[in-house]
Amino acid sequence: MAIGPERFSRFAAIDWSGAKGSRHPGIALAVCESGDAAPVLVPPPGRHWSRAAIRDWILDRAAEPLLIGFDMSFCAPILDRGAYLPGESEATDARAFWAYVDAHSPDEDLGAASFLDSRRGRHFYLGAADGPKADFMHFRRCEQHFNASGGGKVTTVYDAIGAAQVAKASFAGMRLLHTLDGKVAIWPFDPLPPLGAVVVEIYTAIAARAAGLRKGLSKLRDAASLDAGLAALGSQPHAPLARYDDHSTDAILTAAWLRANAARAELWHPPALTAEIARTEGWTFGIA
Template identity: 60%
Template sequence: MTPRFVRFAAIDWSGAKGARHKGIAVALCTEGDAVPRLIANPAGGFWSREAVADWLVAEAAKAPTLFGFDFSFAPPFVARGAYLPGDAVPETGPDFWAYVDSICTDVDLGAASLLESTHRRHFYFGKADGTKAAFMHNRLCESHYNAHGGNKPSTVYDAIGAAQVAKASFAGMRLLHRVRGHVPIWPFDPLPAPGASLVVEIYTSIAARAAGRPRGRTKMRDLAALNDALRSLGSAPHEGLPPDDHGADALVTAAWMRATAQRPEHWTPDLLDPHIAATEGWTFGVI
């Protein structure tokens, strides 16, 4: 079954400490070719993670919407048979999200304490931790994507540098735990019946590459580059001042989600089986 949605929301995410985050951008578009628009935090100012969760739950009830988040929905499991080998933690994605939420008291769904203290030995913060390669474990979808030229640069165990996704992903797992009772999360939950909303994991570089951006140059920092990408995805152009790179990523990814959500192959990747769906999940767009 290929689900049907009438709206598409892409959220560029942040795991930064604190309660408001410049790095969060939310873009929404409807069916057709209208340009996606950036959604402002209803409370004003920069988005908080909790405000994103509240907004998602409210919007999911209004119309069937596909929500995409740019973080890893679970750590690798299949290759080593555990998320955090040697530590007693749950062994399915939703149970692990609940565990992360239960042990993290960080402000605004943050999860830095999990990396920095509770499970510190599993994460690479620098040379004092040993060889970085020993921490570079991937999920099956990431290995598959990289083997076909994707070049995704990091894992949730890499907690150093601008490219790290560790804090963002574990903070995101707290959000997933909060919203799952309202909106199913693919592929941990089955595809919903027509008329329902759904949350998926996205990787904004996949959208940018699909829009014609070359590998290694996926960021769009001027209006011409942004509109070239939008037009290649069947979208009307963005008018006015160009957004920052977080906003541009969200706009292009929302347009890409709209252009690809009806393609059945995105919902039935060849390597996705029930065990992977329950433990690691999958990135929408990796086929």
């Protein structure tokens, strides 16, 4: 369907976490409305957000015209090798793989650290003992497309070590998506519906580039830098924060970016996104 500027009137960006435990300082949720008021952080129900609390927050708003972006990979690559986990999972589409990850992850609060730990060296790289890191460098088609177009270096969900790794958060996210499936539209696995909330995968570095931050300096750690980034995205200055950490500023900036770009038809219909990719690997909103 065509996307009009009125399709969404609220925009949320979530900086996600795959950390062990049930409360996570690495999760931040920012929301803004249509217009140009700066996004604001949504306070957690406790000291920190849990993944389950984020799930409940979304489900409570499933009927709203709300676009929700998660900073994580929504699935693992399958198209190049013919399997998400060669020699193990027989899942052939993303939904079946989400269910597989969920069924094999006993971790609390939708965590998936044990899923990766128990498969280290076989499917996941967690350190030098697992062999050459290059053997684990497998990418989805959207990541390959982003790299080929000069977008920058992306990481793989099979690399679970280092500050830039996305593996733990992504596999915890797949458990979340399994719980949301059928209740909230998850693009592009679901087509864009005419009403209700929609969940999309985002890459905060895309928002940072759009806000004028150059490669290698995509983190905002002070009020002036955040306001400069927001202004580049058509937003008013933000309300002062108690602490300027990467999670909070990423969420605030990316919520403003979602609002500024939600009506761009080419982001909902990128030429390289085929029906097979949409069914099996998904796509990052913002990669055209």
